[in-house]
Amino acid sequence: MIFDRDKEASVTYSTAPRERFLSQVDSAIHESVSKAATARYSSKNALAVSWNKISFFSGNPDHIPYPRNTFQVIISTDGESTYAVFNYKTIVWDGGLASGGRANTGIGADSPHAQAGINAGNGEGFTNLAYGSNILDIDIEQASESEGQYIYELSADSPRPHGCVSRRPASMPLLLSPSSGPMTGGNPVEISNACFSRSKTIQCKFGTQVVKGMFLRPSKALCYAPVFYANKEIKFTLLIDGVEVYTKETFYLTSVFQPYKVDLVNLDNWNAIKPSDNLEMRWEPKELSHHRGTLSVKLFTYQEFKSSYGWQEEITVEEGVGNSGHYKLDPSTLNCQDRCKEKAVGALVLELANSPDKNSPGRLWSRPLALGWFVNQKLDRVMGKTWPAQMCYNWFVEDSREGLGWLSELEDCPCSKDQAIGDIGRFVPDPGCNMYNKVDVANCYYHKRAEHCVRSIWPS
Structure with missing residues (x-):
């Protein structure tokens, strides 16, 4: 929970880029969002608004026994990506007298009772936070690493929750990082946007192959991809204690020719x-x-x-x-x-x-x-x-004994370097010889003095 200030019955605003506060915000985001998405994320600016010990409408603000809600929202950006962090420390009432809430408790409000969510800034496109139907549960559920905390990515097409989501909607996709890997396998695949526990068995199913996974954090797990002899899309399925939990994510197999790690x-x-x-x-x-x-x-x-x-x-x-x-x-x-x-x-x-x-x-x-x-x-x-x-x-x-029929399966070679670069639907740069590789001294080892080589994207 991140609270920059703590005053009695107050609403406070803070935009000062204080290092300690921004570090806390970054820590919460890095814990809940996939490693690839936040590898270089560091808040440059953040706006925090805190509602501390706020009573309901018609409640007596000076009468201490009245129920008090304490919550906060933080908008953080690094100039490219933007995240909203909602923190709910104590939520004990859901509406004032005008909404049907009881005079002494603020509970039992008729619709519309208190809600929490995000809209497009113009009153449209409302997205409810993933806390279920009872607003009073919002401080014990989550969409992050911590109870009462909800982290949403705002730079996506629509607000996207991250971390361990208590009330995970069926339409919410798993996040795989990376979402592709080589046929040789062995590459780590981080799974996020689900809830994990050390006490439960985690497995990943790549196509038809099931491999054991490992717990990283309450919102993250890791599996190592198996070996495949195919270049295609396969279905990824997450299993918890042997039960298929999520099955909607696609994993892309690429050829063995990739940036080599050794x-x-x-x-x-x-x-x-x-x-x-x-x-x-x-x-x-x-x-x-x-x-x-x-x-x-x-x-x-x-x-x-x-x-x-x-x-x-x-x-x-x-x-x-x-x-x-x-x-x-x-x-x-x-x-x-x-x-x-x-x-x-x-x-x-x-x-x-x-x-x-x-x-x-x-x-x-x-x-x-x-x-x-x-x-x-x-x-x-x-x-x-x-x-x-x-x-x-x-x-x-x-x-030669096998015949040369494979020659007819090959794409016609591009007529120029410009065509080779522009025709991305048929050709990809040869990792062993391409003009983008300025670091590798072995570039074009088998094609001395070549400027740029391409491979057909379709195997023969």
């Missing part, structure tokens, strides 16, 4: 058959900050067969690694043992050791890379020094 330092070294030095990788520790446990560094390989395909966990490089954001491995200690011809492509993965669901752990992926250094020792023995050229030829023969 950065491979010196990509030339990683792609070499005989690296000149230890292999180095970096990541942002905050990406795995939901848990305080250690990480496992793993090598995954991508394999294709006639009837199946997918990413397979190959080896665990090291367990118990701290979330420092930096790791080096000695490639000479990692050697492929069997079926090495099928393991020429892979990726490095950081995996949380204490994920809530061992079958769908939190993971960060590197970009796909050639694993010449991993298979070299075995293939050098089996195929000889020219194994890279033989592997390339074998791949060409195998691909």
